[in-house]
Amino acid sequence: MSSAQPIAQDRAPGGDHPPSRLRQLAAASIGNAVEWYDWYAYSFLAVYFADQIFPKGAGNSLVPLLSTFAVFAVGFFMRPIGGLLMGAVADRRGRRAALTLTILLMGGGSLLVALTPTYAATGVLAPIVLVVARLVQGLSVGGEFAASTTFLVESAGPGRRGLFASFQYVSTTAGQLLAAGTGALLAGLLTEDQMGRWGWRIAFLLGALLSLLGLWIRRGARETLTQEPDAAGAGTAQSAGRPGLFEGLRRYPRQSLLICGITAGGTIAYYTWTTYLPTYAQVNAGFDKGDALTVGTLSLAFFAVLQPLGGLLSDRIGRKPMLLVFALGFAVSAVPLLHLVTDAFVSLLLVQCAGMVLLTGYTSIAAAVNAELFPARVRAAGIGFPYSLTVALFGGTAPYVGTWFKQAGHSDLFPWYVAVICLVSFFVYLALPETAHRPLDKELAHHGS
Known part of the structure; x- marks a missing residue:
């Protein structure tokens, strides 16, 4: 029998009070909505920043937009790697650790997109920065499903796993709607020239700020992996058999x-x-x-x-x-x-x-x-x-x-x-x-x- 103590069933980290299932639901759902806001903001706003990051091809005005969506696809195919790596973090270090890491990566990627220099200012460095940002976001969103899925279902009460699981797509849809609404609002308030020069960056800066909110909520969540390593991070059955x-x-x-x-x-x-x-x-x-x-x-x-x-x-x-x-x-x-x-x-x-x-x-x-x-x-x-x-x-x-x-x-x-x-x-x-x-x-x- 393991000497490690179960923590998921009876107390929250750092306290003796029974954890709130609503807090658990919010930790997964709000964080997941922020993740998908950042992910979808890219596709909604690509038409505005494509010309800023990629040079036009000879006689073809679609080259910047096509290049921007090619970067979107690269991020998409990073998702299996993210699912594997972040899933391993969740299984080894705990679900909460993985959820914290995924939202940090998404927020950092969103901030990097917001700060991406223009091609006119830095040349080829501009698309390189954008590619790196999308790779980071692809890792994050790939790991998010694995970690938040596990966390939601393990947080559910008896006979409520289906209900808790449903909030995976409630929050995904909320993030998608928020990204579309933010893009539409900015486009309505700013001229097309302003959107192309700097307006699109506001949406990604907002995403980075929202990630901090999601991080705060997630750090107060209860761990659902029912055994924990000792204070030194080694010597328990878990650490010995990760x-x-x-x-x-x-x-x-x-x-x-x-x-x-x-x-x-x-x-x-x-x-x-x-x-x-x-x-x-x-x-x-x-x-x-x-x-x-x-x-x-x-x-x-x-x-x-x-x-x-x-x-x-x-x-x-x-x-x-x-x-x-x-x-x-x-x-x-x-x-x-x-x-x-x-x-x-x-x-x-x-x-x-x-x-x-x-x-x-x-x-x-x-x-x-x-x-x-x-x-x-x-x-x-x-x-x-x-x-x-x-x-x-x-x-x-x-x-x-x-x-x-x-x-x-x-x-x-x-x-x-x-x-x-x-x-x-x-x-x-x-x-x-x-x-x-x-x-x-x-x-x-x-x-x-």
């Missing part, structure tokens, strides 16, 4: 593959409906650009409201029915729904909201389902790497694949692509055990390992 970097993949290959299968359909549906659909409507149906952004904002707000309802429902009926309805629903309806998109405002709004209802069957419980597959010892890293890799491969490429099909003259194939990936996930969900009502393993389980 999990290796790839232990989750090595010891639990089936669970790692399940994470990929669970995520594939969910991430492609998520990025198609929350990110790409307005562009899809513009390109394929001639939808007005301003109206498309309005529809996207309204549907995202609707989506955020649905998440806790989905989480509560899963705590009653289980995770598996929710996942099966989501996947089969998209496999059957993705094609007809996307074909219903016209240039009418109400058509896009109804299609996007209908998809959001189905999508909630995945997003509201993804954190719980993933966390319930792994033991506490390797939970964060076990989730982080396969999840982030699958998101990068299927979710992050969804807008590109959709645009490529259109450019190749086969725009009708993209809905089928979404449907097929969701059908694959449907069969994975059929093979999943129901974990909603099982006790969550909160021990490090180092005995005999």
Whole structure:
């Protein structure tokens, strides 16, 4: 029996009073919203700072913007590395330590973007600084899902893991809406010339400041890893048996593959409906650009409201029915729904909201389902790497694949692509055990390992 004392169940760090579950929820959710604000601010404001950082190509005014979005993609593919490294920190040093580190990295990356010099002033140093900033942010956001997912689910009370897990996407959506709103507000208050010269930097400075708020909230949270090292950081069973970097993949290959299968359909549906659909409507149906952004904002707000309802429902009926309805629903309806998109405002709004209802069957419980597959010892890293890799491969490429099909003259194939990936996930969900009502393993389980 270990001599290390359990800390997650009965007291907060530095105090004897029972910890507040609301504080735990706020620590994960507010911090996660700040993370995603910083991440999405880049894509919303790229059109303003592209010319400042990248020189124009000969006769091609799109070169700066294309280069800026190429840097965005580089950050996206840093997410699996972040999921692995930050997940390992969460499993070795504790969830709170990982959450503190991810928000520090995101805030530092956001500050670096805000202070990025112009190409005219420093030449090639400008894009190098921007690339470094996005690499740091990619590491952060990749690790954020692994750490905050684990932290949320382990903080939940009995029969409330689905509800707590749902706040992963509530806060993600809140961050996305905040970034869009901040960009719109700045664009409304400043001239286009002011936005291009210095206005865009305000949004990233705000992100750095918000990161300090998230850091303060997270530092007061309770650790959910139920055993802690001694004061010297060595000599206890935990420090003697810390999990290796790839232990989750090595010891639990089936669970790692399940994470990929669970995520594939969910991430492609998520990025198609929350990110790409307005562009899809513009390109394929001639939808007005301003109206498309309005529809996207309204549907995202609707989506955020649905998440806790989905989480509560899963705590009653289980995770598996929710996942099966989501996947089969998209496999059957993705094609007809996307074909219903016209240039009418109400058509896009109804299609996007209908998809959001189905999508909630995945997003509201993804954190719980993933966390319930792994033991506490390797939970964060076990989730982080396969999840982030699958998101990068299927979710992050969804807008590109959709645009490529259109450019190749086969725009009708993209809905089928979404449907097929969701059908694959449907069969994975059929093979999943129901974990909603099982006790969550909160021990490090180092005995005999």
